[in-house]
Amino acid sequence: MEYRNLGRSGLKVSALSYGSWITFGTQVDVKAAAEMMKIAYDAGVNFFDNAEAYAGGESEIIMGKALKKLGWKRSDLVLSTKIFWGGKGPNDTGLSRKHILEGTRAALDRLQLDYVDLVFCHRPDYETPIEETVRAMSYLVDKGYALYWGTSEWSAREITKAYEVAERLHLVPPTMEQPEYNLLDRSRFEVEYKALFEEYGLGTTTWSPLASGVLTGKYGKGIEEGRLTLPGYEWLRKRYETEDGRQRIQAVERLRPIAEELGISLAQLSLAWVTKNPHVSTVITGASRPDQVEQNMKALDAAELLRPEIMNRIDEAMGTKPEQPRNWR
Structure with a gap:
């Protein structure tokens, strides 16, 4: 396993990590969670990702029980949660000081952690002043509820504002962002965030490296199984039943000859491709079966096969590489 600094911090995170979104609490119980987390851990994974919103908190409960069962040394682990959607009450959602503090404490209770x-701001909150949010997140770090704080799916402008507020008020600034990044969704990461990497050394814990399974090639002959067919994810399926969605699926099929030539799966190629970006601190993988974890962990070996000429062929096959602004330095 390769370990990378989380941005300019001194924290080392495994290049591949394991997240519980969608699976824990809906498809995976404590026994299965522990089994898959152990496979990832044995492969060198040290970062395990979660959120208060996942399965209404049940995901954190399952991970907490799995961690107790596995008995790993706490200092060997990098564990996370994300705060925004905590319940149905008027103060259970968003990034107010109240919800940030109460939501984080509740998450720690579910995870059975000190x-x-x-800890991430799971989305931007347009009803709460950014100064209030930055003060509250900085407080979490000062009090030891979290060691680093960051954002998830914030725009570059919003992240920049958080840095400016933190600098002006002598508070702890965000260390990392958790954005979607894969071969189909590249513009925000590669264009919009470019200045953040240069100016602030922003770390990233990227999610959806397989675009909800689309980059595994499983939907080439139609949407019949997988994440797009799960109850509650009809919105995601509809996205790929549009003309644009069908074109995205067809683009994946153009990768298949390259993967076959290299002797790897489409999933391994797609995961490996994300790890090649130097601004990616860690790639969050997901799985509902042990064999999926085992196959995902082989992506780092596959990354060694992605020489510059192969990376160029991938760009040509996909046609998704965004153009940089002409006035960009």
């Missing part, structure tokens, strides 16, 4: 290494 602290998380990373």
Whole structure:
């Protein structure tokens, strides 16, 4: 396993990590969670990702029980949660000081932890002043509830504002962002965030490296199984039943000859491709079966096969590489 600094921090995270979104609490119980987390851990994974919103908190409960069962040394782990959607009450959602503090404490109780290494603002909150949010997140770090704080799916402008507020008020700034990044969704990461990497050394814990399974090639002959067919994810299926969605699926099929030539799966190629970006601190993988975890962990070996000429062929096959602004330095 390769370990990378989380941005300009001194924290080392495994290049591949394991997240519980969608699976824990809906498809995976404590026994299965522990089994898959152990496979990832044995492969060198040290970062495990979660959120208060996942399965209404049940995901954190399952991960907490799995961690107790596995008995790993706490200092060997990097654990996270994300705060925004905590319930149905008027103060259970968003990034007010009240919800940030109460939501984080509740998440720690569910995870059976004294602290998380990373806590994220799961989305921007347009009803709460950014100064209030930055003060509250900085407070979490000062009090030891979390060691680092960051954002998830924030725009570059919003992240920049958080840095400016933190600098002006002498508070702890965000260390990392958790954005979607894969061969089909590249513009925000590669264009919009470019200045953040240069100016602030922003770390990233990227999610959806397989675009909800689309980059595994499983939907080439139609949407009949997988994440797009799960109850509650009809919105995601509809996205790929549009003309644009069908074109995205067809683009994946153009990768298949390259993967076959290299002797790897489409999933391994797609995961490996994300790890090649130097601004990616860690790639969050997901799985509902042990064999999926085992196959995902082989992506780092596959990354060694992605020489510059192969990366160029991938760009040509996909046609998704965004153009940089002409006035960009």
